[in-house]
Amino acid sequence: MKRRQFLTGSVAGAAVAGTALATPAIAQDVKQWKMVTAWPKNLPGPGVAAQMLADRITALSGGRIEVKLFAAGELVPGRGVFDAVSEGTAELYHAVPAYWGSKSKGILLFGSQPFGLRADEQFGWLQHGGGQALYDEMYGRFGIKPFLCGNSGPQMAGWFRTEINSVEDLKGLKFRTTGLASEMANKLGMAAQAMGGKDMFQALQTGALDAGEFIGPWTDSALGFYQVAKNYYWPGVGEPSSAEECGVNAEAFGDLPDDLKQAVSLACESLYNPVWTEYTTKHAQSLKALVAEHGVQVKKLPDDVIAAMGKAAAEVIDELRQDDDELVKRIAESFVSYRDLVGGYMTYADNGQMNARASVMGY
Template identity: 50%
Template sequence: MQRRIILGSAAAATAATLATPALSQGRIEWRMITIWPRNLPGPGVAAQRCADRIGQLSGGRLTVRLFAAGEVVPAPGAFDAVAAGTADLYHGVPSFWISKSPGIGFFGSFPFGMTAYERQAWMMHGGGTAMYDEIYARFGIKPFIVGDSGPQWLGWFRRELRSIEDFRGLRLRTAGLGGEMFRRAGASVVTLPAGEIFSALQSGTIDAAEFLGPFSDAPLGLHQVAKNFYFPGVQEPSSAEEIGINMARWNALPDDLKRIVRYCAMSLHEETTTEYDSNHPRVLADLVARHGVIVREAPRDLLIALGTSAGDMMREFRAHQDPLVKRIADSYAEFRNRSAAYMMQSYGANFLARQLPINWG
C-alpha cells in the first residue's frame, strides 16, 4: 500500500464546529479526533471501527464522526482539545500524554514491563482501572482501553548496531516512557506523529525510528530507507490504544449509552489486539522476502543498559512525590513481578517448546 493512500488530505474542519455535540431529536453526535493518518492499517482503521461500533450498538442514538490527525488539531494536541471540550473524544495512546503526568504512561506500557494481556489483567482484576480513571479525571477526561498493538520492535535503523556504542548519540524517533529509557541509554529522542516519520528518516533528520510493528510500519514506508529491523522492543512490551472522552460529555450520557460505550471498548480491545497478532507475522515475512528487510537481534550489552535504565525509572516512580503516581507504580510493579515467573512457565515455556526438533504438522 502506498503512503499517499493512508496519509490522505486534511479536511476543512474548525474548532467552532467541534465545540458542542450535535443533538437531533434525542440523538447525539460526538466528534472524535485521532493522532493517526486516516485509515492507517492498525490504529487508523481501529479508530474508525470504534466510531462505527458506537453508532451501531446504540442504534444510532449516539454517533461518532471521525477526524484524522491534523484535520482539526495536530496529533499532540488531541488530549488538550478533548480536555477543553473542543472535541468530544480522541483515539490515541497513553504514551503521547506523559508530559501531563508520568503515571499515565503505565496504562499504555512500561519498558521491560507487562505484555498486553498482563496489563489488561492488571486493569480488570488488579485495581488498574480505578487508578486509570482517577489520574485522567484530573484533566477532565474519561478513558477506556480499546486495543493493543502488542510487543513493539526496537525499531528501524539505517545502520547496523554491533554494540551499545553504535546506539549512543543516535537520533531516534520514539515516544512515552520507553523514550525516557532510550534517552538515559544515550540516544537523542525525537517524538514525531506517524505521518512525519518517513520524511524525517529519509532526510536524515533522524537515524532510526520505532512506531508500532510490521503491520502498521510497512504502510508508512519506513523499510524503504532503513533496512535493519531490530527486536526485541523492550521499550514497549505492550502498547495500548485508548479513547478519552470529555468528562462533561460522558456525564451527560444516559446510563444505557454509557454501558454501550464501555462494552464497545471491551469488544474492540479483543478484536484490535488479535488483529495485530494476526497481521504482524504475515507482513514481516513479506518485508523480508520482497523488500530486503534484515531482521536483527539487539546487542546484549545494549539490552542490559536499557534494562538498567528501566529499573532505575521504576524505582524513581515508586518513590514519586505524587502519591497517585507512586500508587500506580507500586501496583503495576507488584502485579508484573507476581506474573513474571508464571508467564515464563506457561506461555514462555510453550514458546520455547515449539523450538524443539520435532515434526509438527
C-alpha cells in the first residue's frame, strides 16, 4: 500500500504512519506478506472477514506489513493453507481449526465443539482460561503462531433433502460437516463428508449428499443451498459457535519487532467481536429472507435426535480426554473445565436472561 493511500484511508493509521515518516529507515523496511485463505474471495462471512483482517494488519502496522490476500485456489488450495504457512510458502492464513483434524484432534477444540462453547465463551477460554497457551503449544509443533480473529456464532444443524423425524432417519445419511461434529455424526450412523461450500451445493443437487451444514443463513444463502434443499434444521448443536483463526508462520512472526508483533495480535483480537456481531446481524436478516422469499422450511430437530447427539458428543470428548497424546489430553481437560465453569454460571446469566425474554416477548 502506498503511504499517500494509507494516510488518506485511516485517521488512526495516520498517527502510526506519521511515526514511520519520521524514521525513513523503518519506512523503507516494508514486509510483503501473503495471506492464503480457505475461502472464495469475498464469500459473505469468512471471505469478507479474511479481507478485513488483511487490511487491518496493514493499517495497524502503519503500512510496514503489507498483506496481500490470495483466495482459495489462487496460490494454494483452500485445505492447503495450513501447510503453506507451516512451510513458509505464505506468511499467514485465514481459515478455521475444524479443517486440521488430520494434524491432531486436539486442534479441533480450538474452533468448535459439539454442545460446547459459544462465541464469547470460546474467546474467554483462550484469553482467561489458559486456552491460548495450549493453542500456541499445539500449533508450535507445526511452526505456526495462532490467533482467533472472528466467530460465526451458532451454526445451523443443516440443509436436509428430506425430513428428520427420528434418530433412525439419520442412519446412512450422507452428511457434509467438519471437525468434531463429523465424529459425532459418524457415531450416529451418518456418513460424514468434508467438502467446500461450492462442492456441497453440487453434491446436494446430484444426490451425492443427503444433507449438510456449512455455516449459517448469511453464507448459506450466498451459496444457494435453498435451491436444492428446503428443510433447514436447528439447533446446530454440532457447532454452537465456530471460531475463525489466523495462523502466522512462526519464524516470520518471531522476526518482527515487538511493536509489529503487537499490531498483528491486536488486528486479530480487535476483529473477533466485529466479525461475530456482523454474522449475527446478517444471519438474522438472511434467515428472514430465506423463509419469506425462497420458501425455506425452518424446523427444529426432534428432542430424541438432540438427546442422541448429546450422548455421541460426550463420547467424542471423553475419547479426547483419554488420547495417547498428552497435549491433546491437556487441551481436552482445559476445555471441559472451562465449559463446566461458565456453563454453570450461564444458568443464572445469559441463559436466564434469554429464557426470561422468551417468556415475555416470545423470542
